[in-house]
Amino acid sequence: MASATRRPLMAGNWKMNLNHLEANLLVQKLAASLTEKQLTDVETVVLPPFTDLRTVQTAVDGDKLLIGYGAQDLSPHASGAYTGDISGPMLAKLGCTYVVVGHSERRAYHHEDDSVVNAKVQAALTHGLTPILCVGEGLDIRDQGTHVAHCSDQLDGALKGLTAEQVAKVVVAYEPVWAIGTGKTATPEDAQEVCEAVRQRLAESFGQDTADKVRVLYGGSVKSSNVAAIMAKPDVDGALVGGASLDAEEFAKICRFPEHIAR
Ligand SMILES: O=C[C@H](O)COP(=O)(O)O
Numbered sequence: 667m668a669s670a671t672r673r674p675l676m677a678g679n680w681k682m683n684l685n686h687l688e689a690n691l692l693v694q695k696l697a698a699s700l701t702e703k704q705l706t707d708v709e710t711v712v713l714p715p716f717t718d719l720r721t722v723q724t725a726v727d728g729d730k731l732l733i734g735y736g737a738q739d740l741s742p743h744a745s746g747a748y749t750g751d752i753s754g755p756m757l758a759k760l761g762c763t764y765v766v767v768g769h770s771e772r773r774a775y776h777h778e779d780d781s782v783v784n785a786k787v788q789a790a791l792t793h794g795l796t797p798i799l800c801v802g803e804g805l806d807i808r809d810q811g812t813h814v815a816h817c818s819d820q821l822d823g824a825l826k827g828l829t830a831e832q833v834a835k836v837v838v839a840y841e842p843v844w845a846i847g848t849g850k851t852a853t854p855e856d857a858q859e860v861c862e863a864v865r866q867r868l869a870e871s872f873g874q875d876t877a878d879k880v881r882v883l884y885g886g887s888v889k890s891s892n893v894a895a896i897m898a899k900p901d902v903d904g905a906l907v908g909g910a911s912l913d914a915e916e917f918a919k920i921c922r923f924p925e926h927i928a929r
Pocket residue numbers: 679769841845846847848849885886887888906907908909910
């Protein structure tokens with residue numbers, strides 16, 4: 667698992683699921699399923715659709731829940747004529763601390779390339795949000811054996827022009843596209859290989875101190891039954907969880923992973 671200086675992070679990406687009423691129920695249930703100590707030991711975050719954020723904010727603030735929240739995307743622009751987009755300042759005003767940037771579904775369905783991802787990472791940081799920057803390879807690249815180079819290139823593109831101080835605030839999520847929503851999980855060794863390579867690339871580009879601060883998550887069919895083995899790897903600091911985060915009890919079990927790691 668992560669070094670003592672990197673607090674484990676479990677982030678539930680709800681994708682386009684759950685309306686605001688369902689969001690309220692899930693957040694309340696999740697908080698009730700975890701103790702204060704568990705929520706302190708493992709940072710627990712939900713990433714609902716935009717339409718749920720105000721409701722989640724009300725639940726978290728009203729009951730002082732130790733649960734963080736954020737959005738699944740943001741505009742690279744702060745305001746203006748960008749119909750349908752949501753800006754960093756809007757998310758910050760709703761109390762968001764995180765925002766997902768460069769998820770493979772955004773890259774595939776909205777044609778977001780590395781320069782767009784880079785602009786969004788910069789926008790997030792400018793407005794005080796922590797970007798959860800996703801990198802990952804498709805099956806074709808995995809089969810060619812060039813997945814490490816592919817992820818390193820995506821990382822370079824997304825972090826272009828950033829200072830070491832800014833990079834230290836970023837969370838990186840390694841999500842092999844072939845393991846997302848497919849039930850095919852990368853092995854803990856697969857996850858470690860790329861998470862370690864990500865950290866090494868960060869060290870080469872921004873210095874070892876910075877690389878040691880950055881949390882690197884794994885995402886792709888994470889469940890309560892496989893999370894402990896993945897989290898036992900030294901460069902994996904948490905998980906970006908999709909489908910399994912839609913069930914409060916299952917996500918709570920994932921957040922309780924330290925109970926299953928032998929010490
Ligand atoms: O953002 C989350 C990932 O895309 C993983 O989704 P999944 O856990 O449903 O495979």
